[in-house]
Amino acid sequence: MKKVDGLLEEHGRSKIEVYVDWENGNYVPKEVFEAMKPFYLERGFANPAITHRLGWETYELYVETKEKLVQPLNISPQDFYITHGLTESNNIAIRGVAKANKKRKKIITSSVEHLSVIHSSRFMESQGYKIEEIPVYSNGIIDLDRLQDIIDEETLIVSVQLANHEIGSIQPLREVIEIVKDKNKDILVHSDMSAAFGRMKIDLNKLDIDLATFDSSKILGPKGVGGLFVKEGVHVKPLLEGQLSVEILSPEVEIMPLIAGFAKAVELQFENFDEHISSLTKLRNKLLYGLYTTIPKTLINGAEGEKRIADNVNLSFIGCEGEALTVECSMNGIYTSSGSACSSRILMPSHILTAIGRRPEEAHGSLLMKISRLNTEAQIEYILETMPKVVTRLRKITGSIEL
Known part of the structure; x- marks a missing residue:
């Protein structure tokens, strides 16, 4: 060859x-790289879950960085869980919710979701869950009437992205949430917001949404880091068991350079x-x-x-x-x-x-x-x-x- x-x-x-080709790969701007460098060379390298001085220092840096990261979303840092990116976030949102809530066994997604949502749902189908997809019109916008029809007492979660990563269509998410919650306030709503974050103003405090996915690389941040918003009171279980860490949904020692790069990318994107x-x-x-x-x-x-x-x-x-x-x-x-x-x-x-x-x-x-x-x-x-x-x-x- x-x-x-x-x-x-x-x-x-x-x-x-x-x-x-920013959808499929990116380099980081110099400002993002410079924000990451000290965490590789000078500080924030210790495990923030360990109770020695360097662990405490890393934890303080972690909290400070996370506060900057979530500022545009108008949420508490405690409700934002660091993950390895949108694929892990979407898997946790679908499979982690199902793992924690076994009474209702129906998952609804749109037909144009990211494959990590589609495949997570299909995996749950193999575990006995019923999966239904909301069709879309020719412009990629979901059929709200169909959503209304397929929600029932067995529905556990509805997952509809805010914007499509491939064709750019913006979904009427507020209307989706209203339809779902009017049917049953206990039904959870998840949205993959990775394609919309940094292109739209998103105030999660004003949306009655339960889970939302984010990804650093979609805003020119480093690959391998993202986040999952989980509303207080929503039950989700981790998919993996691992070592002692701060983030309970992704049990691995926090990689501070990536988190710092993510936070800097957020800052630059919203300037x-x-x-x-x-x-x-x-x-x-x-x-x-x-x-x-x-x-x-x-x-x-x-x-x-x-x-x-x-x-x-x-x-x-x-x-x-x-x-x-x-x-x-x-x-x-x-x-x-x-x-x-x-x-x-x-x-x-x-x-x-x-x-x-x-x-x-x-x-x-x-x-x-x-x-x-x-x-x-x-x-x-x-x-x-x-x-x-x-x-x-x-x-x-x-x-x-x-x-």
């Missing part, structure tokens, strides 16, 4: 490089928040509608306008294969992905695109781009200039549609 550098040299390396989101939205619209209007036979995947998260661009280019698109884009210095990382190496269409009614050929031609504050207008211009050539070239090769 040829090495990547060899392939690039063979096909010609682009002088311009634009990274818009000049309104201006930041306005800028992101303008770049998103420029890219989304620029490609849609200049490249024929193109479909917008997901909701539009205020019902779409500020950083998300997802389009299907009819007559192109997503894998070929990502390779060709890469040769032109544009780093993006086809669908989400969880399914991109499997020759199956994204379950999310299938849920919104895309045919296999439409789903396979999808391209996901995420914009961050590190992207510039000049980079967006380069994508708009390059992508029509990429799509035209691939369509000529396949001869799948008339040009």
Whole structure:
């Protein structure tokens, strides 16, 4: 197999490089790295659960850092549990709740949830639980009437994300909570907020929500750390047994550099928040509608306008294969992905695109781009200039549609 550098040299390396695959991987800004460094080299390395001086010092730093981390959410640090990221948080929210509450055995999720929610629910199905999925409309928004119909006395938990990580659709979460709690206040509501955090203002104190998932890497923080909000009084059991630690839901010694990096990423993401989101939205619209209007036979995947998260661009280019698109884009210095990382190496269409009614050929031609504050207008211009050539070239090769 040829090495990547060899392939690039063979096909010609682009002088311009634009990274818009923030959904699937990220580097951290210098400020985040600098916030993490002291915890690797100087302080906060002891186990905060141990009662010696260095353990106490680490615990104090841990508490201080956690307070900064949850500030934008308007919650108590005691209700926010550090995890290893959104996958663990979602597993704890679904399976940990089921483990702690065995009387009711029905789990409801939307059909467009992150695979960690989908697979956690299916695991519980193998344990005797009934699973129901709420269908979505063609824009990715859930059918609230259907949700109303499927809630019953057996329902334990309803899990509906705030915003979709792949197509950007924002769910009517407040209405979801009202419907569920009007039916039965004891039914728990969980929301994966990892794609929305840092792009929307979220006040958990004003939402009657029981559990919520967050992830550091989605806001340019370090990988391998996230969080789970658990409302006071909600019973959840850990999935793993482990050593002495502060965090009871994720029993492992707290990795302070990652927590510090997460907190710094939160601080940076919420600086000049309104201006930041306005800028992101303008770049998103420029890219989304620029490609849609200049490249024929193109479909917008997901909701539009205020019902779409500020950083998300997802389009299907009819007559192109997503894998070929990502390779060709890469040769032109544009780093993006086809669908989400969880399914991109499997020759199956994204379950999310299938849920919104895309045919296999439409789903396979999808391209996901995420914009961050590190992207510039000049980079967006380069994508708009390059992508029509990429799509035209691939369509000529396949001869799948008339040009």
